[in-house]
Amino acid sequence: MSPFIPVFVMLPLISFLLGLVIPAKKEKIIFWTSAVPVLMHLAFYVIFSIYWIMDGSPDLHCKGPILYKTKDSEFSIDFFYDKYSGIYLLVSAILTYLVLVFSRYYMHREKGYKRFFNNIMFFYTGLCVILFAGNLETLFIGWEIIGITSFFLIGFYRDRYLPVKNALKVVSLYRIADVLLLLGIWLCHHYFSRSISFFEINEQHRNGTALISDPAHAIIIPLIFVAIAMVKSAQFPFSFWLPRALEGPTTSSAIFYGSLSSHIGVFLLVRSFPLWDQEIWIRVLVILIGLVTSMVATLIARVQSSVKTQIAYSSIAQIGLMFIEVALGLHYLALFHFAGNAFLRTYQILVSPSVLNYLIHDQFFNYIPRQHEIDNSFWGRLKKAIYILSIREWNMDYFAYKWLWQPLKKAGGIFQFLSFRILTVLFIPVFLTGIILAYNQENIPHSVIGILPLFMISISLVLILKVFAFRGSAIQAWILTFLSQLFISLAIAFNEEFDFAQVYLYLSGILISAALGYFCLSWLKKQGEHIALNKFHGHSYEHPRLTLAFMLAILGLAGFPITPTFIGEDILLGHVHENQYLLTFLIALCLIMDGLVAFRIYSRIFLGPHEKGYHEVAYRSS
Numbered sequence: 001m002s003p004f005i006p007v008f009v010m011l012p013l014i015s016f017l018l019g020l021v022i023p024a025k026k027e028k029i030i031f032w033t034s035a036v037p038v039l040m041h042l043a044f045y046v047i048f049s050i051y052w053i054m055d056g057s058p059d060l061h062c063k064g065p066i067l068y069k070t071k072d073s074e075f076s077i078d079f080f081y082d083k084y085s086g087i088y089l090l091v092s093a094i095l096t097y098l099v100l101v102f103s104r105y106y107m108h109r110e111k112g113y114k115r116f117f118n119n120i121m122f123f124y125t126g127l128c129v130i131l132f133a134g135n136l137e138t139l140f141i142g143w144e145i146i147g148i149t150s151f152f153l154i155g156f157y158r159d160r161y162l163p164v165k166n167a168l169k170v171v172s173l174y175r176i177a178d179v180l181l182l183l184g185i186w187l188c189h190h191y192f193s194r195s196i197s198f199f200e201i202n203e204q205h206r207n208g209t210a211l212i213s214d215p216a217h218a219i220i221i222p223l224i225f226v227a228i229a230m231v232k233s234a235q236f237p238f239s240f241w242l243p244r245a246l247e248g249p250t251t252s253s254a255i256f257y258g259s260l261s262s263h264i265g266v267f268l269l270v271r272s273f274p275l276w277d278q279e280i281w282i283r284v285l286v287i288l289i290g291l292v293t294s295m296v297a298t299l300i301a302r303v304q305s306s307v308k309t310q311i312a313y314s315s316i317a318q319i320g321l322m323f324i325e326v327a328l329g330l331h332y333l334a335l336f337h338f339a340g341n342a343f344l345r346t347y348q349i350l351v352s353p354s355v356l357n358y359l360i361h362d363q364f365f366n367y368i369p370r371q372h373e374i375d376n377s378f379w380g381r382l383k384k385a386i387y388i389l390s391i392r393e394w395n396m397d398y399f400a401y402k403w404l405w406q407p408l409k410k411a412g413g414i415f416q417f418l419s420f421r422i423l424t425v426l427f428i429p430v431f432l433t434g435i436i437l438a439y440n441q442e443n444i445p446h447s448v449i450g451i452l453p454l455f456m457i458s459i460s461l462v463l464i465l466k467v468f469a470f471r472g473s474a475i476q477a478w479i480l481t482f483l484s485q486l487f488i489s490l491a492i493a494f495n496e497e498f499d500f501a502q503v504y505l506y507l508s509g510i511l512i513s514a515a516l517g518y519f520c521l522s523w524l525k526k527q528g529e530h531i532a533l534n535k536f537h538g539h540s541y542e543h544p545r546l547t548l549a550f551m552l553a554i555l556g557l558a559g560f561p562i563t564p565t566f567i568g569e570d571i572l573l574g575h576v577h578e579n580q581y582l583l584t585f586l587i588a589l590c591l592i593m594d595g596l597v598a599f600r601i602y603s604r605i606f607l608g609p610h611e612k613g614y615h616e617v618a619y620r621s622s
Helices: 007-021 027-054 083-106 113-131 136-154 161-192 198-206 215-232 241-247 250-276 280-301 307-327 331-366 378-391 393-417 420-438 446-468 474-495 501-526 544-557 564-573 581-606
Strands: 060-069 074-081
Touching: 007 027, 007 113, 027 083, 027 113, 074 083, 074 136, 074 564, 083 113, 083 250, 083 331, 113 136, 113 250, 136 161, 136 241, 136 250, 136 564, 161 215, 161 241, 161 564, 161 581, 198 250, 215 250, 215 280, 241 250, 241 307, 250 280, 250 307, 250 331, 280 307, 280 378, 280 393, 307 331, 378 393, 393 446, 420 446, 420 474, 446 474, 446 581, 474 501, 474 544, 474 564, 474 581, 501 544, 501 564, 544 581
Parallel strands: none
Antiparallel strands: 060 074
C-alpha cells in the first residue's frame, strides 16, 4: 500500500497547478478545479483506509526521490502514514471541502477570487506534505508552504494597511519557527549522523530503545521542537499573533487559524514525542506551557469585544489543553480533541458575521445598561487588574516588539552612518578576497582559518542589520541583502573543507533570485515609481505581473522549498559543528532576518494603499 501514499500529495498539487492557468473571470471553473480534487482526495482516503484497516493498520513508509546526495549527506523526499496522519487528513479534507463550497459564494465577484482559491489549494498541498512527511526535511517543505500561504491570505486585502501590517507581523514569528526547525534538523543530522525517518523513530520507540542517550542532546533537541510548536500553535507568550491573522477573508480564517494551521504544532509534538518521551522535565514543561496558555487565553477571550478575537483565544486555550494531553501520552484524546475543536471553530468563524449582525440589532433595540458597583476590596481590585490586563492581551504584542524586534532595530540604527557606497566599497573587495582565500585554505595558518567563519558571518550580520532599520532605496536594500547571503555561504565555506559544489548549489538560487528582484525594482524605478521603504506604495495595483515576479524572487532569496537555496541551506548547515554555538546562533539570526527583510521589501513596495490619488484608498483599519 505504500506506493499509493504519494497520491495524497500529488492530487492537491496538480489541482493547484491547474488553477494557475485558468482565467481569473472563470469563477465556476476555478471552484470546481479546487473542489473536485479535494472530494476525490476524501474518497480515495476512505477507500485507502478500508484496505489499510483490513491489513492490520501498519505504519507505512515510502522512500521518495533523492533531490541531492553526497558521500556525507542525502536530501530525499520520504512519506510516512500512520493513525495520526489518517485522523488529521480526514478532518482536513472534510473541512477544506466545506470551506471551498462556502467560499464559492462568499468570495463571489471578489477581485482576488482566483488568488484566494489558488492559495487555499497551495495551503492544502503543504498540509498534506506535513501529514505524510517521512522525515524532517519533507516536513519542512510543507511547513514552509503553510507559512507562505499564511502571509498571502492574511494580506489578501492588500490595498489595506492593517492586513499587510499583520501579515508581516505573523510571518516574522513564522520565520523564527522556520529557522528553529532548520536548527532541529541540523542537530538531528549531527546526532544520528544521517536523516532519520519517522518510521525508524516509531520502531525504536516501540522497542523501548532510548532514541537520544546523550544528556545534552536529550534536552536541546526536544526543547527546539517544543519552541517550534509553541510559535506555530500560538502558545503563551506567542498567542498574540493568532487574532491578528484573522485579517484575511472569513473563510480562510476559518480553515487556517480556526481549525488546521493552528493545530500543526500539536501534530509536531505528537511526531517528535518519541524523542522526549523519557525526559520528565520536558513533559512537565509542555504541561506548564499548556496550562498557562489555557488560563491566560481563557481570561483574554472572556473580555474581548471582537468576536473573531474571542474565537481565536478560545481556540488557543483548547490547543493548550491538547499540549497537556500530548505530554501525558494521551495522544488519541488529543486527536479527538483536535477534531472537535477544529469543527467547532470553523463553524463559529464562518457564522460569526451573521451572529454579530444579529447581536448588534438585538442590542440596539433591547439595550439594558449594567448597574456598576464599586468594589474596593483586595479581590475587587485584583479582578479589575486582571480585567485590564486581559483587555490588553497581557501586553504580549508589546513585549514581543520590545524584546525581539526593537533591539534589532536599535542595532541596525548603529550602522546607519555607513552609506551604501561605503558598504559596497568596503565589503565587495573583502568578499572577493575571501573567495581567493577559500580556494587556497591549505596555504593559510589554522589559527587564521578558525577566525574567518565568525568574521564573515559578522559582516553578514552587519549588512542585514543595516537593511532591517533602513528606510531608503529598495534597490540598495535588496543588494545589501544579497551581499549578506553571500557572506553566509563564505562563512560556512571557511568552516570546513568540503565540496564547493554545495556552495554553488546554494548560490545558484541566491543569484537567480537576486537578479530577478533587481530587475523588477529597476524597472519600477525607470517607470518613475517611488521605491523607498519609508511607506507602503501599493504598486500591485498597476503592476500585477511584476508583483508576481518579485514574489518569486523573495521566495528564492528566503529559501522557499524546493529552490536550490532551500536545499543548499540544509546541506551547508550540516557543515557547522555542533559545538560552534556562537557561529550557529549568528547564522540562524542572519537567516531569520534575511527572510524578514525580503518580505518587508515586497510588502512596502507592492502592497498597501496605492500612493496615487486616482486609485481607491481603503481605510487604515479593516
